[in-house]
Amino acid sequence: MKTDEIITKTAALYSGPLPDETMESLRGIARDYCKVKNYVYGRYSGVANVNRLTPVYTVLNEMRHCGLRQQLGLPAVYYELAVSEAVGDIKGMWGVLRNRLRELISENENLSVEDRLYLRTVLKINSVFAAVLNRQEYEMPDKAKDMELDVKRLNNLLCRLVRRHLKTPSQQKNDFFTVSTNGYRSDEKGLYLTGRTPRRRIFIPVKGIGGADRQLRIILRENSVRITFPVDAAARKREDYTNTVYAYIGYGDMLTLSNGNVYGKGLGSLVTPETERLSEKNNERGRIYAAYRKKAGRYKTAEERNIERPAGNDFAAAKETPDESLKKRLEENNLGRKKYDEQKRRAREKTQNFINAELNRMFREEKPERIVITRPVTKDRAKNHSKAFNRKTSRNFRGYIRDQIAFKCRLNAVEMTEISSKGTGSICSNCGNEGKRVKEGFICEACGYRSSTAVNSARNIERIAKTGGMKHRTE
Numbered sequence: 001m002k003t004d005e006i007i008t009k010t011a012a013l014y015s016g017p018l019p020d021e022t023m024e025s026l027r028g029i030a031r032d033y034c035k036v037k038n039y040v041y042g043r044y045s046g047v048a049n050v051n052r053l054t055p056v057y058t059v060l061n062e063m064r065h066c067g068l069r070q071q072l073g074l075p076a077v078y079y080e081l082a083v084s085e086a087v088g089d090i091k092g093m094w095g096v097l098r099n100r101l102r103e104l105i106s107e108n109e110n111l112s113v114e115d116r117l118y119l120r121t122v123l124k125i126n127s128v129f130a131a132v133l134n135r136q137e138y139e140m141p142d143k144a145k146d147m148e149l150d151v152k153r154l155n156n157l158l159c160r161l162v163r164r165h166l167k168t169p170s171q172q173k174n175d176f177f178t179v180s181t182n183g184y185r186s187d188e189k190g191l192y193l194t195g196r197t198p199r200r201r202i203f204i205p206v207k208g209i210g211g212a213d214r215q216l217r218i219i220l221r222e223n224s225v226r227i228t229f230p231v232d233a234a235a236r237k238r239e240d241y242t243n244t245v246y247a248y249i250g251y252g253d254m255l256t257l258s259n260g261n262v263y264g265k266g267l268g269s270l271v272t273p274e275t276e277r278l279s280e281k282n283n284e285r286g287r288i289y290a291a292y293r294k295k296a297g298r299y300k301t302a303e304e305r306n307i308e309r310p311a312g313n314d315f316a317a318a319k320e321t322p323d324e325s326l327k328k329r330l331e332e333n334n335l336g337r338k339k340y341d342e343q344k345r346r347a348r349e350k351t352q353n354f355i356n357a358e359l360n361r362m363f364r365e366e367k368p369e370r371i372v373i374t375r376p377v378t379k380d381r382a383k384n385h386s387k388a389f390n391r392k393t394s395r396n397f398r399g400y401i402r403d404q405i406a407f408k409c410r411l412n413a414v415e416m417t418e419i420s421s422k423g424t425g426s427i428c429s430n431c432g433n434e435g436k437r438v439k440e441g442f443i444c445e446a447c448g449y450r451s452s453t454a455v456n457s458a459r460n461i462e463r464i465a466k467t468g469g470m471k472h473r474t475e
């Protein structure tokens with residue numbers, strides 16, 4: 001068993017409500033941070049700079065002297081990180097583009113084997129790639145030296161493909177920024193960020209941030225912030241973790257174990273009212289948005305084309321200012337996307353916190369050396385599911401639960417085994433005969449065994465795991 005594997009995970013902390021003045025300062029930094037990144041994207045993502053991105057120092061040095069920082073009045077700690085981040089994104093963009101070009105080259109039937117080999121070699125060597133794109137002299141790579149090639153034609157092809165597929169990155173969101181360790185200090189009260197005024201820090205009260213020594217990402221919310229940062233966790237096997245846990249992941253209760261213990265009791269009921277509320281709200285929103293789109297002359301579905309004009313004076317006003325009045329109505333009715341997203345996010349976070357707390361409690365109390373669960377059931381992937389179905393499945397947290405179990409297993413050096421769910425639901429865990437799932441639970445008419453369906457499933461997982469027919473998960 002691997003015991004010293006380093007795992008990086010992203011941790012998040014949340015501030016309490018912040019004064020308007022603080023939020024305004026943070027928003028200002030985030031706005032400028034975004035401006036700097038977009039400036040770098042615009043200036044350095046072209047072919048002329050393809051060979052100048054590594055090391056980042058070249059670009060950084062130019063950006064230090066271009067006057068933008070002074071113009072924005074942005075502290076260097078933010079400015080330089082924005083530049084580095086943008087350069088990283090541009091490099092990522094080139095990586096994606098090269099992969100795309102490799103595909104296009106493979107697909108191109110007008111190319112010979114040698115043509116393809118040459119083009120792939122050029123793609124691999126950055127200095128040669130840059131020279132080709134900028135029509136500069138270069139030394140023919142060894143691999144291509146003895147080939148008979150129409151180099152001019154191939155280089156033209158490459159230039160053309162790059163021109164066609166090159167996309168300059170851009171950042172629309174201006175509600176976050178990153179800060180390195182020299183841009184903040186922290187203690188048990190919170191975070192003290194470098195601000196625009198020298199020697200005046202921006203204070204953000206956050207519990208648990210004390211001693212932070214990582215690059216932080218500050219994500220702005222309506223009147224608070226979310227702070228994320230990477231943390232390393234060395235997976236270490238715990239001596240007192242010696243049990244095997246057989247767990248059924250349910251819709252009502254989160255986890256039911258074969259020993260009868262339940263973790264995340266009532267998770268389903270925690271999720272459902274919220275799901276319903278959102279669905280109701282969605283319908284209302286959908287109706288008003290449809291009216292809005294209709295006004296704006298954009299029709300989405302045939303159904304929407306037939307939407308009746310709402311009665312009342314709303315549309316009389318709308319006639320005068322076609323877009324504004326409806327927009328206003330959307331906002332007045334609290335149906336603006338911002339508020340909706342915020343509510344959705346809050347509900348999701350609440351549920352995720354509950355899931356995590358209960359999973360931690362399970363690890364603590366059950367002390368597992370190994371956890372056995374069933375593999376996710378993947379139903380007909382090609383099928384185009386309805387919107388309602390997708391919403392339902394994205395809101396039920398089984399995928400999230402599985403990910404968290406897997407992650408916590410790695411964190412605690414616990415082995416995770418997934419077995420097929422076949423037969424875990426309908427078969428009696430006591431005698432192996434086919435039983436019945438009724439409203440009250442699971443009933444076996446052959447042996448008289450009765451239990452909740454979740455307990456029966458968990459016991460079946462134990463039975464199947466012990467009698468074979470299982471596959472080990474290696475990750």
Ligand SMILES: [Zn+2]
Pocket residue numbers: 428429430431432433435444445446447448449
């Ligand atoms: Zn039975």
